[in-house]
Each structure stands twice: as C-alpha cells, then as structure tokens.
Amino acid sequence: MRIKINGAGKDASAIKKSVIDILKKQKMTGFLSITLIDDRKMRSLNKKYRGKDKTTDVLSFEINEEGILGDIYISLPQAKRQAKLYNVSIKDELIRLAAHGTLHVLGYTHKEMEECGLS
Numbered sequence: 854m855r856i857k858i859n860g861a862g863k864d865a866s867a868i869k870k871s872v873i874d875i876l877k878k879q880k881m882t883g884f885l886s887i888t889l890i891d892d893r894k895m896r897s898l899n900k901k902y903r904g905k906d907k908t909t910d911v912l913s914f915e916i917n918e919e920g921i922l923g924d925i926y927i928s929l930p931q932a933k934r935q936a937k938l939y940n941v942s943i944k945d946e947l948i949r950l951a952a953h954g955t956l957h958v959l960g961y962t963h964k965e966m967e968e969c970g971l972s
Contacts, residue, residue, distance in 0.1 A: 854882045860889035860929065864944045871948045875955050876922075883922040885958065887951055895928040910935060911950045913957035925954035 856872050858865040872885065890898075892908040900906045902914075910931045916923045927950045936946035 855884045858887045883920045885922045887925045889929045911954045913954040923958035
C-alpha cells in the first residue's frame with residue numbers, strides 16, 4: 854500500500870498513519886493520493902465535479918483500478934477554520950478529513966459512515 858501526501862508538511866506522517874490504519878482494517882491495498890489545496894482550487898473542483906460553486910472541506914475521487922484506490926483533496930484553509938470551530942488542532946482536523954475522504958474512496962456513503970460509527 855502506498856500513500857502519497859502533498860502539502861501537509863509536518864503533519865504528513867500522522868495523516869499517513871491514520872489512513873494506513875483504516876485501509877488495513879478494511880483489508881484494502883493500493884495507491885492513495887492526498888493533496889492539500891487552497892479554497893480557490895477546492896471551489897473550482899467542487900463546481901466542476903459536484904456543481905456546487907463554493908469551497909468544501911474534502912473531496913474524494915474513487916478510482917479503484919489497477920492498484921489505484923483514488924484521490925483525496927483537502928482544503929487547508931477550510932480545515933483551519935474547522936479546527937478553530939471544533940476547538941481541535943489542525944493536525945487532528947486534517948486526520949479527520951483524510952479519514953473521511955478515505956472512507957468515501959472505499960465506497961462508504963455518509964449514511965453508512967454514521968451507521969457504522971465512522972463519521
């Protein structure tokens with residue numbers, strides 16, 4: 854299993870560890886890319902792929918072919934706002950968003966995550 858994390862700096866290893874733990878529990882292997890981006894890029898992706906002309910915290914794209922699980926994009930500015938709102942560290946919020954995105958890449962819906970206590 855390979856996890857590539859772009860733009861996370863010192864928090865990359867903690868994010869990677871949490872994602873690997875999820876993949877192991879789900880018995881999944883493959884390549885997963887996680888990229889931290891700004892609000893402008895996130896808004897553009899959200900508009901293009903979801904038809905919503907606003908930023909969001911995380912977008913996941915399931916690929917699931919030839920050993921590639923998918924791509925996850927996290928808005929770093931949105932993660933910072935949410936960390937402040939939830940009174941958690943930015944590292945913890947990035948881990949939460951990466952976990953959420955990973956579960957989406959694995960095919961979980963929001964409802965399924967809630968039912969399994971994974972949201």
